[in-house]
Amino acid sequence: MNKSLTFLLLSAGLLTMPAAHAHSPAAHQGHHAKAQEAAPAEQKDWGIAGDPKKATRTIEIRMTDDMRFAPKEIQIKLGETVRLVAVNAGKTLHEIVIGTPSELKAHAEMMKKHPGMEHDEPYMAHVNAGQKGAIVWTFNRAGSFEFACLIPGHFEAGMVGRITVK
Ligand SMILES: [Cu+2]
Helix, strand or coil: CCHHHHHHHHHCCCCCCCHHHHCCHHHHCHHHHHHHHHCCCCCECCEEECCHHHCCEEEEEEEECCCEEECCEEEECCCCEEEEEEEECCCCCEEEEEECHHHHHHHHHHHHHCCCCCCCCCCEEEECCCCEEEEEEECCCCEEEEEECCCCCCCCCCCEEEEEEC
């Protein structure tokens, strides 16, 4: 299948890009990013990918090499679309992943087994030292959730914060 046809089908939501393709280095930058925009947002237990135009609030979260987030607790109103800006104030790579506590724990276990694993979802951002990364998320589920850095060693050291949605 040629590339433009693949893109057309992806745009129309008729085709799901196979994981191997999505993660190949050549596809990663342009193609993959477009495919992700085009794909319909998937409802998760902790919310759904948000439209940046609908974000009503920006919350900055600092990540540091002592394996902490600041703030480590955030309160969100049910239904709110928020831009979470993760600022890596450290000298090493950190990430921020939103989820339910059990989902994040399972995910952290998987990261330990497959340290080189690369993934990208609308509820996570990988942020290099000194950089910023953003997540736009619509919190349309009430509950107690977490944000965590799942890089092996970081999660275990307590790099976790809490999100309360009500
Ligand atoms: Cu980290």
